[in-house]
Amino acid sequence: MKFILNLIKHYWLFITVFLLTAIATLSLWPAEYLPKVPGSDKTHHFISYGALMLPVALRKPKHWLWIALGFAAFSGAIELIQPYVNRYGEWLDMAANVAGLACGILLAKTLEYFSVKAIK
Numbered sequence: 001m002k003f004i005l006n007l008i009k010h011y012w013l014f015i016t017v018f019l020l021t022a023i024a025t026l027s028l029w030p031a032e033y034l035p036k037v038p039g040s041d042k043t044h045h046f047i048s049y050g051a052l053m054l055p056v057a058l059r060k061p062k063h064w065l066w067i068a069l070g071f072a073a074f075s076g077a078i079e080l081i082q083p084y085v086n087r088y089g090e091w092l093d094m095a096a097n098v099a100g101l102a103c104g105i106l107l108a109k110t111l112e113y114f115s116v117k118a119i120k
Contacts, residue, residue, distance in 0.1 A: 002115055005058060012055035019052045020074070027078045030086045045096035046103070049075065053104025058111070068105065072098050 008015065026034070037044070049071065056067050075097035079089035 001111075005111060005115055008055050009059045012059035012061075015055045016052065019048070019055075020071075023048050023052060024074075024078065028081060028085050028087070031088075032086070042092065042096040045093050046100040049097040049100030050104040050107065051100075053101045054108055057105045057108030068101055071101055 052071060053068060056064050061067070072094075075094050079091065079094050082089040
C-alpha cells in the first residue's frame with residue numbers, strides 16, 4: 001500500500017493532467033458517441049472528480065486547496081460549455097463533482113492516517 005501511495009505522490013502531476021484531460025474530453029464529447037457504461041451519470045461524475053483530487057491531496061503541492069477550488073471552477077465551466085457541444089449542462093453534475101473532490105481529499109487524509117499508523 002505504501003508503495004502505491006508513494007508512486008501516486010511521485011507521479012501526481014502526470015496523473016492529474018491525464019485525468020483532467022480525460023474528464024474534459026469525455027465531458028465535451030457529443031453524447032450520441034459516448035459508450036454505454038453501467039452506473040448513473042452522477043456516480044461517474046463523483047468518481048472521476050474524486051480520482052482527480054486524490055493525487056493532489058496526497059502530494060499536497062503549494063496551494064493545493066486553491067487547486068481544488070480551481071477544479072470546482074473547471075467543473076462549472078464544463079457544465080456551462082456542454083450545451084454548445086450537444087450535451088446537457090446540469091448543476092447537479094457540478095454538485096456531484098464537488099462532492100467527489102471533497103471525498104478525494106477525505107480519502108487522501110484517511111490513507112495517510114492509516115499508512116502512518118501502519119509504520120508505528
